Amino acid sequence: MLLSIDFSSDQAIYMQIRDAIVTGIASGKLQDGDTLPSVRVLGSELGVNLHTVNKAYQLLQSEGFIDIQRRRGTFIKAGKTAQSTAAFxxxxxxxxxxxxxxxxxxxxxxxxxxxxxxxxxxxxxxxx
Known part of the structure; x- marks a missing residue:
């Protein structure tokens, strides 16, 4: 997953992860049903703690952008409502x-x- 983090930014890392995924949905780069990396994999790729990624994923789930299914994975929920919300x-x-x-x-x-x-x-x- 192409996602970059600015470690010198004032914005929290979990919010940078969240914003990058929301932007991906709004731009159409992330489609409904696309699989996101596991918390551990994304944390390793970005060089951040898995709890940071988990916090971003939990926020995205509460906002309706992703669906977390135990043992199956994390999936984009980019229906029209999610895309509209992401664009907004x-x-x-x-x-x-x-x-x-x-x-x-x-x-x-x-x-x-x-x-x-x-x-x-x-x-x-x-x-x-």
């Missing part, structure tokens, strides 16, 4: 991160931020 995150991930950073800096409570986002989403989607 690639386009708006940095501004969203900046907004959350500002909220943390201003000490806005996480629950309040979630409620604000939920309210805006419902308002704009017409589900309010």
């Amino acid at each position: 995150l690639r386009k708006y991930g940095v501004p969203l991160k900046d907004m959350v950073h500002a909220a943390v800096t201003e000490r806005v409570d996480r629950a309040v931020l979630h409620k604000m986002i939920d309210h805006l989403y419902d308002e704009l989607a017409g589900t309010e």
Whole structure:
């Protein structure tokens, strides 16, 4: 798997792994059903701890981008929803991160931020 890590970056390594896989899905380089390397193999290829790779995989699974099947492997779930989400995150991930950073800096409570986002989403989607 062609994935590069910038060890001098301020971004956590597990997030770099996650972002590279999301970018692969958004660009179409990673297709639905493609197999990802095992945690141990990818960790060895990248020269990182297997727990770092596992953290990235767990995050990707919670976001719906991959399916982890014990003893079978880890597979891309790049249906239209995953591709759309990947493209959205690639386009708006940095501004969203900046907004959350500002909220943390201003000490806005996480629950309040979630409620604000939920309210805006419902308002704009017409589900309010």
